Amino acid sequence: MPAIELDGVEKHFGDVTALRGIDLSVERGDVFGFLGPNGAGKSTTIDIMLNYSHASAGSVRVLGTDVADDPVAVRRRIGVLPEGFEPFETMTGRQHVQFAIESKGVDDYPEEIIERVGLEGAEDRPASGYSKGMAQRLALGMALVGEPDLLVLDEPSTGLDPHGVRRMREIVREEADRGATVFFSSHILEQVEAVCNRVGILRYGELIAVDSLEHLRGTVGAESELTVELAGPASVTAVADAVRSLEGVSQVAEHDRERTLVVGCTTGAKLAVLDEIRASGGEIGDFSTGETSLEELFVSYTDSAGAKPGPGQRRPEGRARADASRDADETSDSGTESTPDPQPSTEVSR
Numbered sequence: 001m002p003a004i005e006l007d008g009v010e011k012h013f014g015d016v017t018a019l020r021g022i023d024l025s026v027e028r029g030d031v032f033g034f035l036g037p038n039g040a041g042k043s044t045t046i047d048i049m050l051n052y053s054h055a056s057a058g059s060v061r062v063l064g065t066d067v068a069d070d071p072v073a074v075r076r077r078i079g080v081l082p083e084g085f086e087p088f089e090t091m092t093g094r095q096h097v098q099f100a101i102e103s104k105g106v107d108d109y110p111e112e113i114i115e116r117v118g119l120e121g122a123e124d125r126p127a128s129g130y131s132k133g134m135a136q137r138l139a140l141g142m143a144l145v146g147e148p149d150l151l152v153l154d155e156p157s158t159g160l161d162p163h164g165v166r167r168m169r170e171i172v173r174e175e176a177d178r179g180a181t182v183f184f185s186s187h188i189l190e191q192v193e194a195v196c197n198r199v200g201i202l203r204y205g206e207l208i209a210v211d212s213l214e215h216l217r218g219t220v221g222a223e224s225e226l227t228v229e230l231a232g233p234a235s236v237t238a239v240a241d242a243v244r245s246l247e248g249v250s251q252v253a254e255h256d257r258e259r260t261l262v263v264g265c266t267t268g269a270k271l272a273v274l275d276e277i278r279a280s281g282g283e284i285g286d287f288s289t290g291e292t293s294l295e296e297l298f299v300s301y302t303d304s305a306g307a308k309p310g311p312g313q314r315r316p317e318g319r320a321r322a323d324a325s326r327d328a329d330e331t332s333d334s335g336t337e338s339t340p341d342p343q344p345s346t347e348v349s350r
């Protein structure tokens with residue numbers, strides 16, 4: 001049974017269409033990267049998954065339960081790090097964690113969570129005085145309470161220093177190792193690349209690709225760069241000519257003095273290049289490869305039609321998301337439970 005199943009999910013805000021029929025299945029144990037340009041619909045999808053907002057059409061099952069049927073039960077098994085988390089005014093860091101523990105009805109030790117996210121020494125200070133990165137660490141700690149089956153992390157590295165980013169990545173890996181599913185929404189492609197085994201790319205409210213990074217690289221005909229150092233007596237030019245004739249090879253640069261070839265080719269052609277070098281009498285002393293970065297893949301998927309808002313996608317100027325997501329066609333019930341999660345996004349404009 002998948003951890004997350006979206007089936008034909010649409011979302012309309014008046015005449016603004018945010019999601020146009022999303023079908024998505026995230027398997028248990030996946031660390032799934034959710035990517036898309038600004039306004040693509042990532043936060044809207046997450047809000048619907050958490051039942052902070054209702055889909056206009058389609059259905060959402062999380063951990064095997066329809067979120068609309070039993071949102072409280074579902075949220076008890078999820079840890080959420082929302083975008084734009086702001087601590088409560090009057091509570092210390094420890095009290096935030098304690099609140100999450102009590103809300104979920106579990107018996108975690110606050111100290112362990114605080115230490116895990118690197119907030120030791122600051123736990124008894126009012127969290128409203130925390131820096132942005134400290135608040136983010138606190139939100140991550142609250143999300144980890146109760147060993148959730150699913151972690152939903154919306155831009156988790158916001159405000160984190162390099163130590164914090166590394167800690168966050170380690171925690172994501174540790175959580176995946178114990179069997180949790182992680183849904184990781186981020187613009188910071190390097191981080192998605194570092195931790196996710198599958199990614200989905202959203203554009204204009206449509207899911208345009210879902211795959212492993214390896215396959216995505218293959219489907220866009222992504223270029224790899226193969227640097228091969230030749231050993232033995234074979235002529236660099238002769239080997240280069242043989243490689244040039246291969247399908248999937250776009251360019252070959254020869255460096256006679258270093259006895260090196262730099263080959264631009266599709267990811268799928270790399271092995272054929274190495275085979276051809278050997279077949280043409282070359283002996284491979286050493287080689288290294290460089291892959292297309294996720295950033296290049298992202299641009300190649302999302303840039304063809306530009307990342308500007310599509311028709312019917314513009315958000316009314318100056319309208320606060322938190323307010324807007326609770327009016328009109330919205331019937332959010334996020335206030336009906338003793339929410340164990342930090343508040344959803346409250347940013348005014350993006």
Ligand SMILES: Nc1ncnc2c1ncn2[C@@H]1O[C@H](COP(=O)(O)OP(=O)(O)OP(=O)(O)O)[C@@H](O)[C@H]1O
Nearest residue numbers: 013018038039040041042043044313314315324350
């Ligand atoms: N409450 C709302 N009222 C009207 N339109 C909205 C509302 N919330 C989102 N939208 C619109 O829905 C679309 C998707 O927005 P969403 O916030 O989900 O995008 P996103 O991918 O999370 O963007 P970002 O990366 O900038 O956070 C946008 O066109 C946005 O303007």
